[in-house]
Amino acid sequence: MADHKSNFLKMSEKVAFDLQHRKVINFNIGKYDQAVVKGKSRLFHLEMSRQKAYSIKYKVLAQLDKYLVEFEANFQRNGGKVIWATDAESAVKEIVQLLQKERIEKVVKSKSMTTEELSLNHHLEKKKIKVLETDLGEFIVQQAGEKPYHIVTPAMHKSKEDVAALYTEKFDLPENSSPEEITAYTRQYLRQEYRQAGAGITGANFLIADTGSIALTENEGNGLLTMAFPKLHIVVAGIEKIIPSIEDLDLFWPLLATHGTGQLMTAYNSIVSGPTENGKGPSQMVVILLDNGRTELLSKAKHRAALSCIRCGACLNVCPVYKNIGGYTYDTTYSGPIGSVITPHMKGMRDYNHLSFASTICGACTDVCPVKIPLHEMLLLNRKEAVEADVLGSSDKFLIKQSSRLLMNRKMLDFTKGGTKNMVLKYFVSKAWGPHRVMPELAKKSFSQQWKEQQQKGEE
Secondary structure, three states: OOHHHHHHHHHHHHHOOOOOHHHHHHHHHHHHHEEEEEHHHHOOOOHHHHHHHHHHHHHHHHHHHHHHHHHHHHHHHHOOOEEEEHHHHHHHHHHHHHHHHHOOEEEEEOOHHHHHOOOOOHHHHHOOEEEEEHHHHHHHHHHHOOOOOOOOOOOOOHHHHHHHHHHHHOOOOOOOHHHHHHHHHHHHHHHHHHOOOOEEOOOOOOOEEOOEEEEEEEEEHHHHHHOOOOOOOEEEEEEHHEEEHHHHHHHHHHHHHHHHHHHOOEEEEEOOOOOOOOOOOOOOOEEEEEOOOOOOHHOOOOOOHHHHOOOOOOOHOOOOHHHOOOOHOOOHHHHHHHHHHHHHHOOHHHHOOHHHOOOOOOHHHHHHOOOOOOOOHHHHHHHHHHHHHOOOHHHHHHHHHHHHHOOOHHHHHHHHHHHHHHHHHHHHHHHHHHOOOOOOOOOOOOOOHHHHHHHHHHHH
16 A cells, blocks of 8 residues: 555656646647537537436446346357456456467557556567557557556657657657658558458447447547458457447447547447458457456445446546646556546555545536546545545544544634644644645634624624
């Protein structure tokens, strides 16, 4: 616990005062904010759509076992294969076995946060299997030796100058190459890789129960090529990605696109139901259904709504904490408000409870969520659970105990004068309050004293 929390605090302080980082993040998120406002204006009855999406997801989570079995049966009927993975280790083992069985030495991947949960690239490279990210943002951070910074935009922390310098170093492109030149080079570079890869690995935005299909959303066409060229298509998807019917896509696709990037619809939206039978495309398609802590979250009635998340990234973009400390500070696959809610349950409350305390509880994340997850309420629930589970550090427990004792005792609050209280705050509380926060100054008279005086004046 101490290591994760202390590292988080050190990294937070470092990043929050990095002016160049702040400039890049505010610029990039600002662009998304403008697009999202415009995109939402094109949606009729947005609140009704959000409520409907919430209701569908609520129904799915209440009957998740039923919908997963329905998906499996229909997908297998389509010629595909389903593998159930209880954790990251078992999922990686299954993927490695699939690749080794087919003697595959090169893999192309489309953007997938679920595979980031598995640290899949690292494990495949240890087995001498080359892995190439094909999403432009993912390709950039892979070449930089980094992980995705943001759920939707992996290279959000990099300016166009940063990317140009990286391509000069890695590919000997001219200095100060334009974004268009970098994109064209990447497209050309990846073309041959698609043809040579033995397997394509993707995630799934949605798993469709009634047709046994996966739905994949993207903007670059790299997902289509990742699925189309190799002979083996592996899908890694969390068990919560289920929706009941293919007809539900006309609700979820626009909500995801609008809240994620401000588009009414993303450029490419694919529905894939199994391997091909005519030799034009993958002859094998395997879906790995990943648990990895999700059933732990599902077992908690007050927390399970967090599994409704469709990974649009909107809550990150509005969060004042995320915009100040950045994505890497969280040191987990899912950052921002949604990451702070689910990570303590998926990776352990003892090690990650501090994330739930790293929030202003302003409620902006809840307001923007397209499936109406009450994120700020869940952060408070996590804090309550951390206290009840007795996983807080000794200093935190001492502060909570003493402040509760003081704040719940009116006589103690009224006992000393304001000057004495301010002295106590300055010498005993200010360190815990933080070196960069201004300690509030208490009034010389308590509220009850001022109230009595006002009442007395009113009677005179």
